[in-house]
Amino acid sequence: MLRFKNLTKLVPTTVTRDGKPHTYNKPVSSRVPIAPRNWDVIGIRAAAGIVLGLTAVAVVWSTVSIGKLLEGGVGYAAAGLFDAAWITCIILEVLARYDRSKRKFARILGGVLVAVTMGAIFWEGWVADSIPLAVVGAAVSAVAKTLWLGVLKFIDRDLDADDAAWLEGETSKAALMMARAQVQRQVARAEAGVIGEMLAIEHQHREMADALGMSREEYQELRVRALGASDAAPLAAIPAGKPTEVTELPEGTEVRVERAEEGTLGQTSGTTNTQVSGRAMPALALITPAPLDLGKTPADLGKPVSPAGLPAPLAAASDAGKPAPSSTRVSGKPSGNTPPATIAEAVRAAVSLGITETDAIAAKVPELMKKEPNRYSVRREILRQRPAIDKAKADQQSGTGQYL
Numbered sequence: 001m002l003r004f005k006n007l008t009k010l011v012p013t014t015v016t017r018d019g020k021p022h023t024y025n026k027p028v029s030s031r032v033p034i035a036p037r038n039w040d041v042i043g044i045r046a047a048a049g050i051v052l053g054l055t056a057v058a059v060v061w062s063t064v065s066i067g068k069l070l071e072g073g074v075g076y077a078a079a080g081l082f083d084a085a086w087i088t089c090i091i092l093e094v095l096a097r098y099d100r101s102k103r104k105f106a107r108i109l110g111g112v113l114v115a116v117t118m119g120a121i122f123w124e125g126w127v128a129d130s131i132p133l134a135v136v137g138a139a140v141s142a143v144a145k146t147l148w149l150g151v152l153k154f155i156d157r158d159l160d161a162d163d164a165a166w167l168e169g170e171t172s173k174a175a176l177m178m179a180r181a182q183v184q185r186q187v188a189r190a191e192a193g194v195i196g197e198m199l200a201i202e203h204q205h206r207e208m209a210d211a212l213g214m215s216r217e218e219y220q221e222l223r224v225r226a227l228g229a230s231d232a233a234p235l236a237a238i239p240a241g242k243p244t245e246v247t248e249l250p251e252g253t254e255v256r257v258e259r260a261e262e263g264t265l266g267q268t269s270g271t272t273n274t275q276v277s278g279r280a281m282p283a284l285a286l287i288t289p290a291p292l293d294l295g296k297t298p299a300d301l302g303k304p305v306s307p308a309g310l311p312a313p314l315a316a317a318s319d320a321g322k323p324a325p326s327s328t329r330v331s332g333k334p335s336g337n338t339p340p341a342t343i344a345e346a347v348r349a350a351v352s353l354g355i356t357e358t359d360a361i362a363a364k365v366p367e368l369m370k371k372e373p374n375r376y377s378v379r380r381e382i383l384r385q386r387p388a389i390d391k392a393k394a395d396q397q398s399g400t401g402q403y404l
Helices: 039-069 074-095 100-127 131-155 161-211 216-227 312-318 343-352 358-369 375-384 386-400
Strands: 003-017 020-034
Touching (some): 100 131, 161 216, 343 375, 358 375, 375 386
Antiparallel strands (some): 003 020
16 A cells, blocks of 8 residues: 655745835745565565674673683683674674675685684683583574574675676776776876975076076077986986086097086186086086087187187097197177177277166167177176276276276
């Protein structure tokens, strides 16, 4: 017989009085059919409840018996391990009710653990010189386990070979998705670590570029020329004491590796080979024909040059023993309408026009070079040439009597 029950719900209802609407929740009752009772489920729940109560009795009994055998105290806690073990196997059987192989393994393991528990209880009764106590006491756990076997018989769902294969395929697919998600999380963590390291390297490069008064592009160009690599590898990644092979030099060229003094921050060390150094940084052999000049000509650095524009040592080596032409100085003043090629030349050109103030020279350099150089590099070059600028200013003042 179909049964019904009254169900009351609140329905929003709009009421209008004198042209003013208001909404309120109006209770509305309706009759809905009630699903028939599932007596199978009710019976399984009742049987499981009874067996659960009897299992609790068996647990208490075996814990007391085995606890006495273990001389009480902590022995009672250890005695609880015996029943907890085979009860755990029952839970595993319920979870594996659709997988016959897993369910079989859990059932065999539970039977072995129950047998161990019964043996301990029987031993306690044997020690107490009571055969009935040993036999009946051990049978308590056996009865509880047997009842669970009966309940699980109605819970198990056996599948035929085709359905089991399909279910195994679906389970495998779900496990694959879970495994992929975990691997993707590991990859994401690794990528985040790599990005963090790259950002730290970029920050370090920017700090070094600011310390040298360069833009990021100029510093990257300097690294390429110094290290012979266009990647973003840090300087510390180069092995200490090993030269960096960036180009093939003419036969007979001598290469020396020298360590510059600490604190040079990438400056050259006079007439010796170009060095890149700093605190806790290995000495590097920069053996490229293009010197590490920070945007300056060899004449700006006080080095002799050959007519071809190469430093004298490299020009002599390229001539393979031929005497090198006499060293000359490259004029900092551009010829004709050709704009200065370097910042140093532009600064000297501005000074030759009678400009000696730092701000005025810095404003004139972009105009002379026909492009916008790095302002930090310009002021750095002005500071380097300040002694010569002051001398030129003094010469002009002595010749005219007053220099504005």
